[in-house]
Amino acid sequence: MSIYRRYFTKYKFPFTAAVSCVVFEALCDLLQPAVMARIIDEGVKRSQMGTVIRLGFLMMMITVLGAGFAITRSILASKVSQSxxxxxxxxxxxxxxxxxxxxxxxxxxxxxxxxxxxxxxxxxxxxxxxxxxxxxxxxxxxxxxxxxxxxxxxxxxxxxxxxxxxxxxxxxxxxxxxxxxxxxxxxxxxxxxxxxxxxxxxxxxxxxxxxxxxxxxxxxxxxxxxxxxxxxxxxxxxxxxxxxxxxxxxxxxxxxxxxxxxxxxxxxxxxxxxxxxxxxxxxxxxxxxxxxxxxxxxxxxxxxxxxxxxDSEEDFKGSAKTLEFTSGELEFRNVTFAYPRGSGIPALKNVTFKIGKGKTLAVIGPTGSGKSTLAWLCLRFYDLQKGSITLNRRDIRAIDVYTLRENIAFAPQKSMLFTGTIRENIAWGNTSAAAGEIIRAARIAQAEEFIQKLPDQYESILGQGGVNLSGGQKQRISIARALLKKSPLLILDDCTSALDAVTEAKVRQGLKGLGDRQTVILITQRIGTAMLADKILVLENGEKVGEGTHQELLQSCKTYQEIYDSQIGGDLYG
CATH class of the missing domain: 1.20.1560.10 (ABC transporter type 1, transmembrane domain)
Incomplete structure (x- = not known):
């Protein structure tokens, strides 16, 4: 039982003291029958009242002493066990x-x-x-x-x-x-x-x-x-x-x-x-x-x-722990990955692409094409089976995982909020942010409008998981949280799926205002969102089937054409 050995040194003195009290308490218990035998054989049987009183007093003192040891070991046991x-x-x-x-x-x-x-x-x-x-x-x-x-x-x-x-x-x-x-x-x-x-x-x-x-x-x-x-x-x-x-x-x-x-x-x-x-x-x-x-x-x-x-496996470690990232330039080189404990079928197969500093890459494709997997690999939640991923021209496997994630802001597909105020949730990734910065991030994410209508505005308390907000409101706070982190690389994993087309368009317009300060990966199901990016990556069954601008893909990528026809052709965007 290694956990006991691990803590024994820390609690060695009180533990030893408690055990010593237990030993003395047990000795007191063992002495009582021997004294009782003498009371019967030497006192009662021979009618010697003085012997009975003397040995009776001795037996009482042994009992009191044993009780004292018992109280002491109980106190020590409670303190040590709870600590x-x-x-x-x-x-x-x-x-x-x-x-x-x-x-x-x-x-x-x-x-x-x-x-x-x-x-x-x-x-x-x-x-x-x-x-x-x-x-x-x-x-x-x-x-x-x-x-x-x-x-x-x-x-x-x-x-x-x-x-x-x-x-x-x-x-x-x-x-x-x-x-x-x-x-x-x-x-x-x-x-x-x-x-x-x-x-x-x-x-x-x-x-x-x-x-x-x-x-x-x-x-x-x-x-x-x-x-x-x-x-x-x-x-x-x-x-x-x-x-x-x-x-x-x-x-x-x-x-x-x-x-x-x-x-x-x-x-x-x-x-x-x-x-x-x-x-x-x-x-x-x-x-x-x-x-x-x-x-x-x-x-x-x-x-x-x-x-x-x-004994479970921890997050990956790297050699470089104090890096300054000057840009969010990201490159995938022949990346192949299959989930551990999964079917063994690769979620991404030989994927290669590059996105420069301050550019926006939209990732689009059918359900199950590996879009979210791409985001998990950027954050190094899993390691690759083949290929490499570089951020700012450095292999992410050579970077301490916590340093890596400090330089990536992430808004997940399923928004996760925490118990606390709206202000605390937005500032969750940047606790030192000023009030003006929090308000600006909320404004870009189109969250300010509904926050201002709440009785306590930014100090409004959210329940566990943000249960007192709608899906769209939670997504907007999640986006604001990612924006406020001000990391070189921003990953938005289909985090506008609960927003209406008008609100989503305003969010996209706000993201354009970031200029070249952040590189953005925009994972989306909507063609209207993807077509405004600098470059679009099309995935299908874990493979790259297209890469380029909207117009280029309309001419060269069948999968992109099908997505376009199903949405724009079907008048989903008016």
Missing amino acids: FGADLRNEVFAKIIRFSEVSADRIESGSLITRMTNDTSQVVQFVNGLMRIFFKAPITFIGSIILAVMLSFKLSIILFIDVILISIFIILSMEMSYVRFAKVQYALDKVNGVVQEYLMGIRLVKAFGRFKDEKAKFEGAINDLAQKSVSSQLVIAYFSPLMSLTVNIGIAVILYIGSILFGLGEIEVGKVAAFIQYMTQILFSLIMITNVFNVFVRTKASVERINEVL
């Missing part, structure tokens, strides 16, 4: 932030939420228990056996038989539990995934009236979780009573044989009573040890899932 939990969650979240797209594709978001919450909580509980009771159980168990043997070797034979039987039960319980508890965690992943998917598509569910189907899907996931949870708990339900029965039978046998030995004068009453108390302590220790192993099995499954996150 450990906070550090672990921070590390997991920081790792998720650095995830490569391959890692993000491999582990679903619902599963990541489970690992950040349920799995980390399980680990925190284990750390807390480790410092509170997990060390106490084996110490009490071993100590009780040693002291019991010292009291009577003959009675200890029964004790050894009990311990062997219970050890077998514990081993069987662990072997049967591990697989079941791992399945419980993955079933919980599925439940979280269903809930998350419903919440993301709640409007679509309402529009299509699919409540019954979603409810059935959730019931299926929750029933699966219930069945797997019952299966894992049945192991405990079977073995815990068996262990209790074994120990209690042992106590009954000890009482019977102890009475025989007492009649023969081989043992005193106090020692029999102390032996039974040690046997009881062994019972509770074994139950505690069983619980420890059950928690350990669950925690082991959780740790493996957390380690899977921590």
Whole structure:
């Protein structure tokens, strides 16, 4: 469990102090039956009241001392385990932030939420228990056996038989539990995934009236979780009573044989009573040890899932980390790319093009032609299988990925806004922007008009994902956010699809006002948007089938002609 070793050095002192308190607390518990035996044999049996009072006071002091150790270790355990939990969650979240797209594709978001919450909580509980009771159980168990043997070797034979039987039960319980508890965690992943998917598509569910189907899907996931949870708990339900029965039978046998030995004068009453108390302590220790192993099995499954996150592939690194980009000149050279964990069919095949500083390139093509993939590769969400991409004449694989993305502004096809004010969302990529710059970006993106109509204007609060805005309003804020970043390269990935033709035309006109300060890649489905660019790239089935101006492509590219005929010829643009 590498995550425990990772944090042990940081919390070594309080952890050691807590464990020391547990050891002393266990020793206090072990001393009490021995003192009680002396009270019975030396005080009560011989009618020596002074001995009873003296040993009784000693027993009370041992109890108070044990309680003090217990309080101290509980405080230390709570502080250390919660600090450990906070550090672990921070590390997991920081790792998720650095995830490569391959890692993000491999582990679903619902599963990541489970690992950040349920799995980390399980680990925190284990750390807390480790410092509170997990060390106490084996110490009490071993100590009780040693002291019991010292009291009577003959009675200890029964004790050894009990311990062997219970050890077998514990081993069987662990072997049967591990697989079941791992399945419980993955079933919980599925439940979280269903809930998350419903919440993301709640409007679509309402529009299509699919409540019954979603409810059935959730019931299926929750029933699966219930069945797997019952299966894992049945192991405990079977073995815990068996262990209790074994120990209690042992106590009954000890009482019977102890009475025989007492009649023969081989043992005193106090020692029999102390032996039974040690046997009881062994019972509770074994139950505690069983619980420890059950928690350990669950925690082991959780740790493996957390380690899977921590060991996941991170974003790509490059050698150059402090570059000044003077332009957004971009070039693709024989680029071929297929998505990892996909069908293996290339999304882009041998694509080559170049766009100069301050120019606008429109990328157009049928659905599934690789237009958005081109944007992902510019941002280096994925790496190429073949070819190269250069920005400002430098291969992007030689650039630190965060430096690369600082020099690219991006407005995605699906607008994503965050909880906060409109001002904060626009300034998200440039937090130092002045108020005038924010207003200008909103004006170019045609967002100022509707923002001014809101009660709090730029200070209006947006819900999660911008749920209180329309699709077109979210797109305009997304465009304003990308513009405000003022990066050398601006990528607009079909981010005007929810805008009407008039508003989109105004946005295009505003983009022209940028002059040669930014190179723009305009991914679009609309011929009317593409035809105004300096150059148009036409993709089909991941291949470049045309490149040139609007007039050139009308003469030379069949795919472009078909798109033109379907839109302009069909009078879609008037």
